[in-house]
Amino acid sequence: MEILNVQNLHKTYGKGESQVRALKDVSFTMEKGTFCAVVGESGSGKSTLLNCIGALDTPTSGKVYLDGQDLFSMKEQKRTVFRRQNIGFVFQSFQLIAELTVEQNIVFPLLLDYQKPEQKRVDEILEVLGLSDRRHHLPGQLSGGQQQRVAIGRALITRPMLILADEPTGNLDSKSSRDVMELLVKASRLYQQTILMITHNINLTSSVDRVLRVTDGILTDLGGARE
Numbered sequence: 001m002e003i004l005n006v007q008n009l010h011k012t013y014g015k016g017e018s019q020v021r022a023l024k025d026v027s028f029t030m031e032k033g034t035f036c037a038v039v040g041e042s043g044s045g046k047s048t049l050l051n052c053i054g055a056l057d058t059p060t061s062g063k064v065y066l067d068g069q070d071l072f073s074m075k076e077q078k079r080t081v082f083r084r085q086n087i088g089f090v091f092q093s094f095q096l097i098a099e100l101t102v103e104q105n106i107v108f109p110l111l112l113d114y115q116k117p118e119q120k121r122v123d124e125i126l127e128v129l130g131l132s133d134r135r136h137h138l139p140g141q142l143s144g145g146q147q148q149r150v151a152i153g154r155a156l157i158t159r160p161m162l163i164l165a166d167e168p169t170g171n172l173d174s175k176s177s178r179d180v181m182e183l184l185v186k187a188s189r190l191y192q193q194t195i196l197m198i199t200h201n202i203n204l205t206s207s208v209d210r211v212l213r214v215t216d217g218i219l220t221d222l223g224g225a226r227e
Contacts, residue, residue: 003161003194004030004053009062011048011217022048023059024217030162033192035185037205040214046198047166049214053196054164055083067161084112088155088163090184092170094147096139096154102126103135106153117157125153128190129183145176152183156191163187165197169204181207 011023022045030036040046051057053064055071064071066086071079088109096105106125107117126132129149139147148168155163165184169177185207187193197208205211211222 001032002029003032003034003067004196005063005065006053007063007065009049009052009064010060011045011052011057012060022217023052023062026062026214026217026219028212028219028221030194030196032194033188034210035188035195035208036197036210036212037208038196038198038212038214038219039200039202039205040198042200044214045217046214048217049219050164050166050196050198053162054087054089055079081113084109085158086161088158088160090148090151090155090163090165090168092167094139094144094151094171096147096150098139101136101138102131102142102150102153105139105150106157109154109158121157125156128186129153143176144172145179148172148176148180149183152180152187156187156193159191161194163193163195165195167199168197169199169201177201177204 007027009023009026013020013022026049038046038049048057052059058072069082074082097108100108103122103126107122110117126135129152131146131149131153134142134146139150169180172180181204184195184197188195210224213220213222
């Protein structure tokens with residue numbers, strides 16, 4: 001089942017001599033449950049691609065379809081709600097709310113839409129992430145790796161069609177990076193969660209289903225990485 005369809009995506013910043021073509025005719029699709037990594041050097045356009053797919057930035061031209069819905073044909077308010085309900089984000093900087101506990105941070109996206117969290121699912125996510133004994137801790141009482149696990153839980157709680165992970169291990173040591181990657185892979189397999197992750201570290205792609213490379217705004221499909 002196709003979840004994501006990116007068609008002829010272009011993104012240009014600036015005009016005249018200062019013009020930068022960040023994305024150049026990028027097209028690809030993703031099936032449900034696929035874990036895909038986008039690799040590339042700093043400045044290659046991979047973050048721009050992620051931001052356009054997540055409707056955090058608007059492409060100059062092209063289409064992004066999520067489960068058949070054209071993101072950029074929607075009015076801005078509808079697109080904002082659709083994004084919140086259907087796309088989960090995991091950022092390099094965690095972006096947790098310091099005054100909320102682990103459990104409160106995880107369920108926060110549901111509360112934004114006035115939904116009552118399903119306690120059984122919350123407990124299951126905490127267990128999967130190894131955070132059951134940290135549910136009442138504040139972010140400042142956690143390690144970097146534990147904070148990123150909370151961010152993953154927050155992305156999972158709404159059962160999104162797609163999770164976008166932007167350098168999720170960028171601020172972590174090597175052990176925490178491996179742990180976070182294992183958790184993302186586990187989430188992909190356990191929940192049939194579709195994940196698109198960008199990273200500059202090719203070593204983190206050995207367990208994903210598919211690898212894409214962005215070079216100077218041009219996307220190349222490198223195929224499957226997992227045996």
